[in-house]
Amino acid sequence: MTPKIIQGSKRGRGRPAVFDRSKALFEAMKLFWERGYEGTSFDDLIGAMGISASSFYNSFGSKEALYCEATRAYLDWAGQWFFAILNEPSTDARTAFALLLEATAEEFTRGDHPPGCMISLAGTHCSPGMRNIRDMMSEHRAFSESAMAARIRKGIADGDVPADTDCGMLAAYYSAVARGLAVQARDGASREKLSEIAKVAMRAWPPGKARDARR
Amino acid sequence: MTPKIIQGSKRGRGRPAVFDRSKALFEAMKLFWERGYEGTSFDDLIGAMGISASSFYNSFGSKEALYCEATRAYLDWAGQWFFAILNEPSTDARTAFALLLEATAEEFTRGDHPPGCMISLAGTHCSPGMRNIRDMMSEHRAFSESAMAARIRKGIADGDVPADTDCGMLAAYYSAVARGLAVQARDGASREKLSEIAKVAMRAWPPGKARDARR
DNA sequence: TTATTTTTGGTGTCATCGCTCCAAAAATCC
DNA sequence: GGATTTTTGGAGCGATGACACCAAAAATAA
Numbered sequence: 001m002t003p004k005i006i007q008g009s010k011r012g013r014g015r016p017a018v019f020d021r022s023k024a025l026f027e028a029m030k031l032f033w034e035r036g037y038e039g040t041s042f043d044d045l046i047g048a049m050g051i052s053a054s055s056f057y058n059s060f061g062s063k064e065a066l067y068c069e070a071t072r073a074y075l076d077w078a079g080q081w082f083f084a085i086l087n088e089p090s091t092d093a094r095t096a097f098a099l100l101l102e103a104t105a106e107e108f109t110r111g112d113h114p115p116g117c118m119i120s121l122a123g124t125h126c127s128p129g130m131r132n133i134r135d136m137m138s139e140h141r142a143f144s145e146s147a148m149a150a151r152i153r154k155g156i157a158d159g160d161v162p163a164d165t166d167c168g169m170l171a172a173y174y175s176a177v178a179r180g181l182a183v184q185a186r187d188g189a190s191r192e193k194l195s196e197i198a199k200v201a202m203r204a205w206p207p208g209k210a211r212d213a214r215r
Numbered sequence: 216m217t218p219k220i221i222q223g224s225k226r227g228r229g230r231p232a233v234f235d236r237s238k239a240l241f242e243a244m245k246l247f248w249e250r251g252y253e254g255t256s257f258d259d260l261i262g263a264m265g266i267s268a269s270s271f272y273n274s275f276g277s278k279e280a281l282y283c284e285a286t287r288a289y290l291d292w293a294g295q296w297f298f299a300i301l302n303e304p305s306t307d308a309r310t311a312f313a314l315l316l317e318a319t320a321e322e323f324t325r326g327d328h329p330p331g332c333m334i335s336l337a338g339t340h341c342s343p344g345m346r347n348i349r350d351m352m353s354e355h356r357a358f359s360e361s362a363m364a365a366r367i368r369k370g371i372a373d374g375d376v377p378a379d380t381d382c383g384m385l386a387a388y389y390s391a392v393a394r395g396l397a398v399q400a401r402d403g404a405s406r407e408k409l410s411e412i413a414k415v416a417m418r419a420w421p422p423g424k425a426r427d428a429r430r
Numbered sequence: 431t432t433a434t435t436t437t438t439g440g441t442g443t444c445a446t447c448g449c450t451c452c453a454a455a456a457a458t459c460c
Numbered sequence: 461g462g463a464t465t466t467t468t469g470g471a472g473c474g475a476t477g478a479c480a481c482c483a484a485a486a487a488t489a490a
Contacts, residue, residue, distance in 0.1 A: 007418040014239050014466095015455090015456055015458065015465065015466040015467055015468095016457070016458075016466080016467090017467080018349070018456085018457090018466095018467065018468085019467095026263070034340065035340050035341060035345075036253075036339075036342070037344060038251075038254060038342030039253060039341070039342030040251040041447065041448085042449075043445075043446085043448095043449050044342075045445080050264075051221065051467095051468085052467090052468055052469055052470080052472085053448090053449075053450085053469085053470085054450080054452090054467080054468065054469075055468060056449095057448095057449070057450075058466085058467070058468090059467090060291055062436085062448080062449080063447095063448065063449090071271070107299070116339070119335060120398065120400055121339045121340070122340075123400070123482085124251075124331070124336045124398060124401045125249065125250050125251030125254045125336070125337075126249055126250060127250040127251070127254030127255065127259075130250075130254060137404045138401075138403075141398070141402055142402065147447060153408050158459040168411065169408070169411045169415060171417060172399065172404070172408060172411070172412050173412045173415040173416060175395070175399070176392060176395025176396055176398065176399055176412055176416075177391060177392060178482065179394060179395040179396070179399075180390070180391025180392055180393070180394040180395035180397040181391055182339075183336075183339060183356070183391065183415045184334065184387065184391055184394075184395040185299045186339045186353075187353045187356055187357065188353075189387070192385060193384070196381070197384065197387050197388045197391055197442095200384060200385060200388040201388060201391075201419060202419075202424070203418065203419040203420075204416060204417075204418040205418075206417040207418070212472090230434090230435060230485090230486055230487040230488065231435095231436080231437095231487070231488075232436085232437080232438095233437065233438085233486085233487090234437090256477065256478085257476095257477060257478050257479075258477080258478095266437095266438090267437085267438055267439060268436060268438095268439085268440090268478090268479075268480090269437080269439075269440090269480085269481085269482090270437060270438065270439095271479095272478095272479070273436080273437070273438090273479075274437090277478085277479080278478065278479085325434060345465095384457085388432040423484080429473085
């Protein structure tokens with residue numbers, strides 16, 4: 001319960017850090033991403049991170065704390081392309097979502113990291129000791145969904161989305177599609193397949209011309 | 216490796232089974248469904264099944280073997296409504312898929328069993344010891360997707376689906392949507408929300424009148 | 431009742447998991 | 461170089477996980 005003091009508590013004197021902390025975190029992230037929280041053991045982690053058990057403890061506190069950090073690191077990383085596309089001011093809402101799904105297809109199938117999404121499929125099972133992590137991942141999913149809803153609302157304000165669109169529901173739909181793409185990627189689907197699915201998914205975009213947003 | 220002989224090997228003489236095997240299996244299924252394979256412990260299982268460790272071993276062989284059986288039981292159970300709707304001869308393909316998603320929304324949110332789908336979200340993480348289970352679940356997902364593709368092909372043959380439809384891709388899309396609905400259900404989405412998402416998803420159905428199937 | 435077959439409780443085992451502690455080493459500032 | 465501060469390797473620990481075994485009990489056919 002006491003907030004564990006981690007690496008860098010009294011910097012300026014004494015021995016500095018030897019291993020690259022953010023690099024170790026990145027390795028841990030990839031492992032969690034591929035194997036999930038329960039599927040990744042302490043020994044797996046320190047092996048991949050190249051540090052000892054005590055270094056691990058000193059620097060990251062606990063497996064659960066590391067998982068939170070790794071998740072944050074993933075969000076910072078994936079959030080870059082996600083929000084860059086979502087908030088690009090010069091594209092209309094429909095194009096933004098098409099590009100978003102296209103980028104999703106690409107990012108979910110790159111060879112330099114595990115397939116799919118670290119957030120979409122993690123913490124979906126609920127054993128007693130997993131509630132914290134489950135709730136955390138659930139909140140992250142809700143957050144990205146609400147970001148999509150906000151973009152759709154902006155589309156209405158901009159006049160490029162029909163004014164009677166249910167933003168929350170359309171966001172929930174695209175959120176669900178993205179989760180589904182993650183499962184497909186896990187099952188070995190190619191970028192091309194995900195891309196085609198994305199194209200089909202875009203056919204569900206609200207039909208009809210946008211009405212005048214200025215009422 | 217030796218195929219373990221389980222309950223009922225030499226029936227007709229001796230003591231008969233005391234506990235209800237299929238009921239115990241059903242309890243195990245619900246536990247696996249909710250908590251996943253790794254999240255469910257041996258003790259959790261025998262507790263929920265109401266049997267001793269040795270009975271467990273005698274009757275089901277191992278945790279992994281039980282998981283396979285529980286998965287089969289789930290497929291038999293969920294396959295009932297799934298295939299009943301998919302193969303109903305009097306509905307056209309589009310209606311079949313609309314009803315399928317509608318049923319999915321309902322089944323994924325019933326109070327009498329865990330939310331979502333036991334197949335959609337299981338075995339998506341790949342630690343070394345989970346490869347068998349991962350592959351098994353992946354195959355089950357591929358199977359349901361191919362069943363959907365077959366139904367769409369039948370729709371083309373019946374003339375109620377445009378002949379130039381890419382059946383495999385459309386099936387992959389609806390498969391992905393179903394997986395996404397499972398995640399949404401896990402995150403606590405209501406039947407109504409899933410139902411609305413399903414309606415949005417149906418807007419992606421191939422547009423245009425069906426061409427004459429008889430070429 | 432007896433022989434036969436299967437179930438059961440209880441106990442044990444071996445591995446892994448996630449930590450935890452400690453003494454020694456290393457790198458900085460003075 | 462010495463003091464200070466932090467990191468590191470290594471050993472160990474309590475808990476849990478997934479079986480595994482066995483003698484005793486129970487229920488049936490004969």
